Amino acid sequence: MPSPPDFESLARRHYRDLYYFAFSLTGNATEASDLVQETFYIWASKGDQLREVNRAKSWLFTTLHREFLQIRRRDARFQEQSLDEAEHELPHVSADMVARIDAQTALGFLAKLDERYRAPLALYYLEDYSYLEISGILDVPLGTVQSRIARGKAHLLAMLTSGSAEASSPGSAS
Amino acid sequence: MTREEAKKLLAIYRPKIDADDPQFAEALAEVERDPELARWLEEQCATYEALRNRLKEAPVPEDLLKKTLRHRPLIWRKQPWLQLAACLLVLAGVAWFWLSRDGESPRFGNYQRAMANVVSNYRMSLETGDFDRVRAFLANNQAPSDYVLPKSLMQQQLLGCATLSWDGHPVSLICLRHQTGADLWLFVRQRSNLRGAPASAEPVFGAVNQVNTASWQQAESIYLLATRSDPSLLRESLR
Numbered sequence: 001m002p003s004p005p006d007f008e009s010l011a012r013r014h015y016r017d018l019y020y021f022a023f024s025l026t027g028n029a030t031e032a033s034d035l036v037q038e039t040f041y042i043w044a045s046k047g048d049q050l051r052e053v054n055r056a057k058s059w060l061f062t063t064l065h066r067e068f069l070q071i072r073r074r075d076a077r078f079q080e081q082s083l084d085e086a087e088h089e090l091p092h093v094s095a096d097m098v099a100r101i102d103a104q105t106a107l108g109f110l111a112k113l114d115e116r117y118r119a120p121l122a123l124y125y126l127e128d129y130s131y132l133e134i135s136g137i138l139d140v141p142l143g144t145v146q147s148r149i150a151r152g153k154a155h156l157l158a159m160l161t162s163g164s165a166e167a168s169s170p171g172s173a174s
Numbered sequence: 175m176t177r178e179e180a181k182k183l184l185a186i187y188r189p190k191i192d193a194d195d196p197q198f199a200e201a202l203a204e205v206e207r208d209p210e211l212a213r214w215l216e217e218q219c220a221t222y223e224a225l226r227n228r229l230k231e232a233p234v235p236e237d238l239l240k241k242t243l244r245h246r247p248l249i250w251r252k253q254p255w256l257q258l259a260a261c262l263l264v265l266a267g268v269a270w271f272w273l274s275r276d277g278e279s280p281r282f283g284n285y286q287r288a289m290a291n292v293v294s295n296y297r298m299s300l301e302t303g304d305f306d307r308v309r310a311f312l313a314n315n316q317a318p319s320d321y322v323l324p325k326s327l328m329q330q331q332l333l334g335c336a337t338l339s340w341d342g343h344p345v346s347l348i349c350l351r352h353q354t355g356a357d358l359w360l361f362v363r364q365r366s367n368l369r370g371a372p373a374s375a376e377p378v379f380g381a382v383n384q385v386n387t388a389s390w391q392q393a394e395s396i397y398l399l400a401t402r403s404d405p406s407l408l409r410e411s412l413r
């Protein structure tokens with residue numbers, strides 16, 4: 001059985017991807033950095049228990065997401081919100097329009113979405129995982145993952161169209 | 175399949191990544207037959223690619239990799255020579271521990287000396303200025319986390335934390351920086367059977383190995399605040 005990748009090469013290879021994922025979940029650079037550090041800290045303590053070495057990256061994403069959920073559970077400010085109906089019609093956003101948006105702003109829009117859409121949509125846009133793999137990483141049924149991606153995408157594109165992160169996010173109380 | 179049904183399915187289609195996913199096969203076949211649908215999909219894919227590339231251009235904190243690498247714990251289990259060194263260290267530690275104790279329980283003085291040595295050579299496990307994050311991190315790592323920080327300490331700059339172990343007991347280390355720029359280290363552990371430890375919330379001041387300390391007990395925890403700077407900082411920090 002091949003040995004797990006060493007800490008440094010793993011950190012160098014994936015810290016950026018994990019940071020984007022963490023930022024899309026938290027919307028805050030400091031919290032995202034903390035989450036990334038914690039994830040690699042857990043890897044250093046438990047990563048050698050991983051049997052399938054080629055799943056190291058998925059393991060990191062799963063761990064980061066679990067850590068995020070654990071923190072959110074402790075956060076009294078977090079409130080459950082109900083999902084609204086799926087929007088099948090995608091707002092019209094051209095590639096040119098996207099090109100005019102600053103990268104940090106685009107990531108900020110993603111982080112403004114309702115919490116349950118952020119993780120699947122971040123993996124959908126930032127990684128090459130199949131829907132089944134995203135479902136495994138987030139521990140959410142496949143159908144739910146796909147419908148959350150569809151709804152989240154519609155709302156993200158609506159935000160891009162309006163050009164404001166303050167645009168109504170899915171499931172928000174407003 | 176109608177055009178609208180195909181659009182509904184293809185709303186989440188990603189070029190390349192989903193090309194072989196059978197759930198899109200029928201809708202993609204419809205794209206072959208319907209030029210308008212093909213144009214729509216082409217535009218969706220271009221927008222997806224543009225947004226994907228844009229998101230990946232967002233800046234990442236410059237020091238994140240450096241911090242991550244600096245805080246990795248020592249993975250001795252994977253290195254045979256480190257395992258041997260760790261065994262020898264444990265044996266030496268046990269021998270020293272048994273020879274230095276004159277009773278059944280470890281002494282607070284030994285703990286104080288050990289922690290004073292830690293301040294010259296330690297590595298933070300987490301660097302953050304968020305007190306809640308530090309508490310959560312310590313709790314997740316089975317280190318004391320139900321501590322009560324004096325108000326004046328809460329007003330100092332938090333740098334981060336580390337987890338330690340002494341005499342088989344977990345110890346939390348909280349690193350702070352006083353407004354004068356001096357470093358303050360707060361160690362927290364359970365009182366357990368630590369002989370000679372302070373028995374009240376009234377701080378006891380002392381010095382060991384050029385490290386000034388203040389120690390006190392609150393609830394079942396023993397607190398040890400240390401600095402290499404002026405001892406008056408300790409008094410001020412505990413007001």
